[in-house]
Amino acid sequence: MKDIDERGYANPDVLVSTEWVAEHLDDSSVRFVESNEDPLVYPAGHIPGAVEVDWTRDLNDQLRRDYLGHESFAALASRIGITPETTVVFYGDKNNWWACYAFWVFQLFGHSNAKVMDGGSLKWKQEGRPVDRQKPSFEATTYDAPSRDDSKIRAFRDQVLAHIDAARPTVDVRSPEEFSGERMHMPDYPNEGALRGGHIPGAKNVPWARAIDPADGTFKDAEALRGIYQDELGLTPDSNLVVYCRIGERSSHTWFVLTYLLGFRNVRNYDGSWTEWGNLVGVPIEK
Amino acid sequence: MGKHGGKLDEWVDLLSGMDRGDRIDLLIDVADRFREVPPEVAQRPFAEEHKVPACESEAYLWAQPHDDGGLQLYFAVENPQGISAKAMAVILDEGLSGAPLEEVASVSDDVVYEVFGRELSMGKSMGLMGMVSMVASAARRRLASGAGER
Structure with missing residues (x-):
């Protein structure tokens, strides 16, 4: 894989390499934040000095289905020892999917001094x-902390309904089986917590991990990413776009790719995603 | 017979009495004991029919007849960071291999929350529940074939 600066990204500074991280382990202006799906990954071994931010305990409201408010965010920031000036570097398991989710939530509070470690835990550990x-x-x-700003990068269900009524593009980043609704029909197995299977009408399916080189978890270069999102889907950096998955974690990864690596200017993550849409009464569904 | 049967109840009793930190430490130690399916049972590429549905850690299950009449469970976990899946595999093997088929067939996927607590992501809990459900399904198929009759 080429160096980050050579991959043609719109905002290459949003990524740091494992080498960069290794050189900044003792840099007090940098905080490394690990976010994983698997709760055992961080305690089993993490980058020295890295702190864990867990999506269920740290990023979600503990009662309503929503994210933490600004007071809770301020408390979280205080606990992990950051200020608005601290460079927060997110990384984690499974190609940085929860790292990108945490990154996205931090952007709801305007913490723009944030980066993602390319390759995540996989690459760090592969390199010994x-x-x-x-x-x-x-x-x-x-x-x-400022009040949470949901207006720019987050979409709610009524906005998504208006979005599809206006025939604007939507990208479903789940697996093809989830997109088609096939998984809903498998007996004896989990059904993703939704009563109906399928996808939001008009959505195009691009599984989120296509943006990743599976060998080391790094992001593909801009040319390859443009091939997926622009050449295949016909999107442009000016597209008014909604991305979604099951609860918004995988789609925050695609949001990150489109917004920062390809320079799309108007991408919103519908975090209600299929666990909301597939349970809503009366909304249109396509199979 | 306890809630889940076999030695699985002993695991649940042990883990449910721990605070979160101790439980995580124990589960990491358990995951370290994971040994994947021996080559005489299965070799790569593993057949899709053995793949656990909904498991992001790419877990595989083989359930073979056990000397005691139940099932001998074997697992593979292809995601090197699938630590929870490895811990679940060890607990299912130690808890249910050799247990009566009726007990294995009725094991509830709620055991996932009893082992790991309720702070799992939906995707992770679905994957781990998929492992439990696949084990129970294997026992039900074995029972349906008449193997449980003594």
Whole structure:
């Protein structure tokens, strides 16, 4: 894989390499944040000094289906010892999918000084870099968090209904089996928590992990990404676009790719996704 | 017979009495004991019919007749970071291999939450539940073939 600066990304600075991380392990202006799907991955061994941000405990409201509010975000930021000036580098398991989700939630609070470690945990460990099991603690900081801004990068169901009524593009980043609704018909097995299978009418299916080189978890270069999202789907950086999956975690990865690596200017993540749409009464569904 | 049967109840009793940190430490140790399916049972590329549905860690299951009349469970976990899947595989093997088929067939996928707690993502819980469901399905098929009759 080419160096990050040579891949033609619109915003190459949003990615850092494992080498860069290794050189900044003791940099107090940088905080490494690991976010995983698997709750055992971080405690089993993480980048020295990295702190865990868990989506269920740290990023979600504990009562309603929603994200944390600005007071909770300020408390989280204080606990992990960051200020608005801290460079937060996200990384994690499974091609950085939960890392991108955490990155997306941090952007709801305007923490733009954020980056993703290319390749995530997979590449770090493949390279034999150091890991430890010690949970770091940091001196509490004061973080004057703004109110959460859901208007720019988050979409709600009524907005999605208006979006498809206007025949604007939607990308479903789930697997082809979920997109087709096939998985709903498998007896004895989980059905993704939705009463109906299929996809939002008009959505195009691009599984999120197509943006990744599976050998080391790094992002594909811009030319390959344009081949997927622009040549195959006919999207442009000016497209008014909604992405979704099951709960918004995989689609936050695609949101990251489109927004930062390809420079799309108007991508919103519908985090209600299929667990909301597939349970809503009366909304249109396509198979 | 306990709630789940076999030695699975012992695992549930042990883990459900722990706080989150101790439970995670134990589950990591359990995952370290994972041994994948021996080559005399299966070799790569593994057949799709053995793949656990909905498991992002690409877990595979083989359920073969056990000397005691039940099933001997074998697993593979292709995702090197699938630590929870490996821990679940060890617990299912140690808890249900050799147990009476009726007990294995009736094991509830709720056991996932009893082992890991309720703080799992939907995708992760679905994958782990898929492992449990596939084990139970294998036992039900074996029972339907008449293998459970003594």
